[in-house]
Amino acid sequence: MIRFGVVGTNWITERLLEAAAQVEGFELTAVYSRTEDKANAFADQYQAALRFTNLEEMATSDGLDAVYIATPNTFHAEQAELFLRNGKHVLCEKPLAANGAEVRRMIDTAKEHGVLLMEAMKSTLVPSFKMVQSHLHKIGPVRKYVASYCQYSSRYDKYKEGIVLNAFKPDLANGALMDLGVYCLYPLITLFGEPKQVQSQAMMLESGVDGQGSVILNYDEMEAVVTYSKISNSHVPSEIMGERGSIIIDKIGSPEQAEIRYNDGTVEKLTAEQVYPSMYYEVEEFVNLIQQGKKESDMNTYERSYVTMQVMDQIRQQIGLVFPND
Numbered sequence: 480m481i482r483f484g485v486v487g488t489n490w491i492t493e494r495l496l497e498a499a500a501q502v503e504g505f506e507l508t509a510v511y512s513r514t515e516d517k518a519n520a521f522a523d524q525y526q527a528a529l530r531f532t533n534l535e536e537m538a539t540s541d542g543l544d545a546v547y548i549a550t551p552n553t554f555h556a557e558q559a560e561l562f563l564r565n566g567k568h569v570l571c572e573k574p575l576a577a578n579g580a581e582v583r584r585m586i587d588t589a590k591e592h593g594v595l596l597m598e599a600m601k602s603t604l605v606p607s608f609k610m611v612q613s614h615l616h617k618i619g620p621v622r623k624y625v626a627s628y629c630q631y632s633s634r635y636d637k638y639k640e641g642i643v644l645n646a647f648k649p650d651l652a653n654g655a656l657m658d659l660g661v662y663c664l665y666p667l668i669t670l671f672g673e674p675k676q677v678q679s680q681a682m683m684l685e686s687g688v689d690g691q692g693s694v695i696l697n698y699d700e701m702e703a704v705v706t707y708s709k710i711s712n713s714h715v716p717s718e719i720m721g722e723r724g725s726i727i728i729d730k731i732g733s734p735e736q737a738e739i740r741y742n743d744g745t746v747e748k749l750t751a752e753q754v755y756p757s758m759y760y761e762v763e764e765f766v767n768l769i770q771q772g773k774k775e776s777d778m779n780t781y782e783r784s785y786v787t788m789q790v791m792d793q794i795r796q797q798i799g800l801v802f803p804n805d
Contacts, residue, residue, distance in 0.1 A: 480504055480505070480506040481504050481505060481506065481544050481545055481568075481766050481769050481770070482506050482508040482509075482542065482543045482544045482545070483499070483505060483506065483507050483508065483509070483543060483544070483545050483546065483547060484507075484508065484509030484510065484511065484529070484531075484537060484540075484542075484543040484545070484546045484547070484567075485507065485509070485510055485511065485527075485546070485547045485549065486511045486534070486537075486546055486547070486548045486549065486550055486558060487511075487547075487548065487549035487550045487572075488510065488511075488512045488517055488518070488521040489549060491549050491572065492547070492549045494756070494758055495547060495549070495599075495758050495762065496525055497756065497758075498755065498756040498757075498758035498759040498762060499758070499759070499762040501755055501756075501759055502759060502762045502763050502766055503766075504766045504767075504770060505762060505766055507525050507526070507527045508527055508528055508529055508542055508543050509522075509527055509528075509529035509530070509531060509537060509540065509542055509543045509546075510522040510525070510527045510529070510530055510531070511531045511532070511534060511537050512530075512531075512532065513532060514532065515530070515532050518530040518531065518532055528542070529542045529543070534558060534561060535561070537562075538561045538562045538564075538565040538567060539565055543567065544567065544568060544769070545567055545568035545569070545570065545595075545765070545769060546562045546567050546568070546569055546570070547570045547571075547572075547599070548562075548569060548570070548571045548572060549572045550572075551645060551651035551652065551653065552574060552576070552577050552651060552652035552653060552657055553577050553650065553651045553652040553802060553803060553804055555571050555572070555574075555575060555576045555577065555581070555585075556576040556577065556581035556582075556584060556585055556804070559571050559576075559585050559588075559596065560584065560585060560588045563585070563588045563589050563592050563594055563596060564588060564592055566592060566593075566594055567594065568594050568595040568596070568765075568769055569585075569589070569594070569595070569596045569597070570597050570599050570761070570762070570765045571585075571596070571597070571598060571599060572598075572599045573598055573599055573600045573661055573662075573665070574598070574657050574661045574787070574788060574791065575598040575784045575788060576788065576804075577652035577657075577802050577804035577805070578788060578791075578792050578795075578802065578804055578805055579785060579788040579789040579791075579792045581788075581804060582784055582785050582788045583785060586781045586784075586785065589774070589781075590774070593774065594774065595765070595768055595769055595773065595774050595775070596775075596781070597761075597764070597765055597768070597775075597776050597779050598665075598779050598784045599758075599761050600661075600662075600665050600761070600779050600784075601733065601757050601758050601760060601761045602662060602665070602666060602731065602732055602733055602734060602757075603665060603666055603669050603778055603779060604760040604761050604763075604764050604778055604779065605733065605734055605735075605753060605757050605760050606751030606752065606753050606760075607728075607734040607735055607736065607737050607749065607750055607751055607753065608666065608734045608737075609751065610737060610749040610750065610751045611670075611719070611726055611728060611734070611737050611749060612669075612670060614726070614739065614747075614749055615670065615719070615721075615726070617721075617723070617724070617739055617747075618719065618720070618721030618722070618723050618724040618725060618726055618739060618741075619721040619722035619723035619724070620700060620701075620721060620722050621671070621700075621701050621719060621720065621721045622700070622701050622702075622720050622721060622722065623701060623702055623703070623704070623718075623719075623720040624667055624670075624671065624701065624702075624703040624704070624717075624718075624719050624720075625703070625704045625705075625717060625718045625719075625720070626662075626663035626666070626667065626703070626704075626705050626706075626717040626731045627663070627705075627706045627707070627713050627715055627717060627731065628659040628660070628662045628663050628706075628707050628708075628713075628731055628732050629659070629691070629706060629707060629708035629711055629712055629713035630659060630708070630709065630712060631708075631709070631710065631711055631712045632646055632709040632710070634646045634647065634709075635647070635690075635709060635710050638684070638686070643686050646658065646709065647684060647686045647688050647690075647709075648686060648687075648688070649686065649687035649688050649800070649801065649802055649803075650802075650803055652802040652803075652804055653688055654688030654689045654690075654709075654800060655681075655688070655689045655690055655691050655692060655707050655708055655709040655710075656681070656689055656692055656707065656791060656794060656795065656798075656800065657791070658709060659707040659708070659709060659732070660692060660694070660705065660707035660791070660794070661787065661791065662707075662731055662732035663705040663706075663707060663717075663731055664694075664705060664787050664790055664791065665783065665784075665787050666731060667696065667703050667705070668783050668786050668787050668790070669778070669783055670719075671698060671701070671703070672698075672786070673786045673789075673790070674696035674697055674698055674703065674790065675697050675698055675699065676696070676697040677694060677695075677696050677697075677790055677793045677794060677797070678694070678695045678696075678697075678797070679692060679693065679694040679695075679793075679794040679797045679798055680692065680693055680797075680798065681693075681794075681798040681800070682710070683798065683799065683800070687800075687801070688800065689798055689800055690708065690709055690710040691706075691707065691708030691709065691710055691711065692706070692707055692708075692794070692798060693705065693706045693707075694706075694794055696790070716728055716729050716730070717730075717731040723741060723742055724739050724740055724741035724742055725739070725740050726738070726739050726749070727739075727740060733757045735750070735753055736750050737749040737750055738750070761779075764776055764778065764779070
């Protein structure tokens with residue numbers, strides 16, 4: 480069994496634990512929260528024996544092997560490095576950090592201390608995405624990648640009332656790019672590597688974060704168009720266009736259905752059966768890597784996390800999105 484601790488007691492941690500309960504080899508043993516009452520309540524709910532309100536004490540505890548970090552983005556690097564230095568494996572929520580320099584430092588720390596670090600990017604580990612990846616050659620030379628993740632945030636209603644919640648605070652390294660845009664960019668870089676050129680624009684909110692944005696990314700023989708928003712909804716699928724056909728993906732952030740539509744009108748379903756919740760697959764990958772003694776995922780690699788964050792750094796520089804971590 481791999482003994483896990485969680486840092487962050489929010490809804491995303493609850494989702495992960497619900498999925499992880501079905502992963503063989505996962506055991507929750509420790510919970511961190513800033514307040515003792517919250518740590519105890521959360522630990523009681525999920526039957527974790529250890530409760531912490533001090534991260535240093537948690538990182539040095541011999542009661543856990545690995546940790547899942549789901550705190551605001553601005554804290555990811557500092558917290559992850561603390562656990563990595565103390566020999567704990569780290570599964571860290573996306574985006575891995577607030578900027579590329581932090582990601583590079585996290586990777587170097589993981590390598591130095593011989594432990595596993597992985598970005599919790601679920602969408603590249605679900606069965607349907609792996610089907611897309613293995614069938615990509617069928618559509619011929621790829622000419623265009625179009626991905627959209629636009630989801631109206633309930634927190635935007637509060638924002639319009641004058642209440643700025645965490646999702647719209649630059650001090651926490653948040654905003655539409657960090658929350659949703661990354662889901663469009665990470666699969667792109669997984670499939671096609673680093674772009675040659677990045678051009679972006681965004682609608683900035685008074686709080687200092689981006690409410691929505693668009694990016695064009697150029698490659699030698701193709702281009703990518705990415706749109707994301709937290710202030711409007713979109714219901715269009717994402718698409719990879721090749722000279723012999725197109726791959727249609729229902730939801731780029733959590734693919735479940737995909738198909739190839741060939742130029743001759745035939746359709747090939749690419750959907751693989753997804754038995755478990757989407758977050759199950761990232762936990763399964765992480766646990767398997769630890770059990771096999773591996774220090775890096777073959778899918779959510781260090782290079783992909785680093786390049787994705789470098790691209791996001793370029794976008795932020797172009798749109799004027801600045802974080803304290805910079």
